[in-house]
Amino acid sequence: MGLREVGFWAQARVGMAVGRALDRGRRPLPPPAPLEEVVRGPMTPGALTRLLEGRDNAAREAALSRYFLARAIPFSRHPFRTFEGRGENFSVDVGSGDRVLLLIAHHDAVPGSPGANDNAASVAILLTLLERLASRAPARTRVRLLFPACEELGYVGARAYARTLDPRGIVGALSLELPGVGDSLALWDATEETAFLRRVGGAFEGLGWRRDEGYHVVPRIPVFGSDHRAFAALGVPAYGLTTVPAAEVDALRRFIFHPVRAVFGRARRPAPFDTYHTHRDASATLDPAALDRTLAALEAVIAECAR
Ligand SMILES: [Zn+2]
Numbered sequence: 001m002g003l004r005e006v007g008f009w010a011q012a013r014v015g016m017a018v019g020r021a022l023d024r025g026r027r028p029l030p031p032p033a034p035l036e037e038v039v040r041g042p043m044t045p046g047a048l049t050r051l052l053e054g055r056d057n058a059a060r061e062a063a064l065s066r067y068f069l070a071r072a073i074p075f076s077r078h079p080f081r082t083f084e085g086r087g088e089n090f091s092v093d094v095g096s097g098d099r100v101l102l103l104i105a106h107h108d109a110v111p112g113s114p115g116a117n118d119n120a121a122s123v124a125i126l127l128t129l130l131e132r133l134a135s136r137a138p139a140r141t142r143v144r145l146l147f148p149a150c151e152e153l154g155y156v157g158a159r160a161y162a163r164t165l166d167p168r169g170i171v172g173a174l175s176l177e178l179p180g181v182g183d184s185l186a187l188w189d190a191t192e193e194t195a196f197l198r199r200v201g202g203a204f205e206g207l208g209w210r211r212d213e214g215y216h217v218v219p220r221i222p223v224f225g226s227d228h229r230a231f232a233a234l235g236v237p238a239y240g241l242t243t244v245p246a247a248e249v250d251a252l253r254r255f256i257f258h259p260v261r262a263v264f265g266r267a268r269r270p271a272p273f274d275t276y277h278t279h280r281d282a283s284a285t286l287d288p289a290a291l292d293r294t295l296a297a298l299e300a301v302i303a304e305c306a307r
Pocket of ligand 1: 106118119151177178
């Protein structure tokens with residue numbers, strides 16, 4: 001076990017303790033949606049968010065594999081066990097070719113939170129994307145959808161997966177987090193210009209979104225992180241992708257770059273952080289238009305990468 005691993009482990013535990021302390025008025029969660037009803041229900045991001053929402057982490061993991069089996073979707077299992085945690089990552093490949101675009105949505109949640117925006121909605125977006133790609137797989141690019149476990153423990157699942165991976169051929173990675181609240185997208189941990197970042201920006205511009213209006217590019221942020229960092233550590237261009245309200249961008253910048261002051265001070269937590277890691281992170285707070293926007297963004301990125 002390296003110092004780096006201990007650092008991840010400690011950081012994750014501090015983050016969870018802070019989250020629990022701040023989640024005032026916690027209460028038992030309402031029961032989750034009946035699993036088979038969701039598995040056989042409509043394939044939209046909103047409906048599929050209920051696949052994982054409100055379940056504990058073991059049940060979330062089981063629900064996702066049940067979905068793949070019930071829909072006869074070929075998928076790979078990547079179980080792992082380290083001193084930090086254990087679980088199962090899942091992956092699904094679509095398309096063919098040596099160039100791989102990695103799209104990531106962790107399936108675990110913080111205990112005590114229904115985990116809708118973080119991160120059931122991101123999983124639901126990738127499942128909807130998978131359904132759409134089934135009829136028109138991208139040419140010359142393989143899209144790998146990766147669903148790691150234990151992100152909330154410090155990207156444990158993504159780091160275990162990354163250790164088995166040959167990063168050559170991976171053109172870029174995007175980790176979806178909090179896709180359901182707001183009217184613009186934020187691409188974060190994007191400190192350096194890369195060919196992949198230009199492609200993603202080009203895809204967004206092609207949708208008519210302007211930088212600093214329809215989408216925002218944010219350098220590496222402290223405290224918060226996501227699974228993409230496991231791949232950035234391998235030299236892969238890898239970013240977080242989150243939906244944010246354009247009207248809150250300045251407040252969000254203050255919050256994410258000064259999180260300790262923002263969290264412990266009396267400052268209002270701007271959306272989407274008002275429900276983040278709390279019992280209030282339920283699908284009723286999500287905007288279907290925001291989910292559709294992220295889906296459209298990913299389809300545009302895939303088209304751009306396949307050009
Ligand atoms: Zn998350």
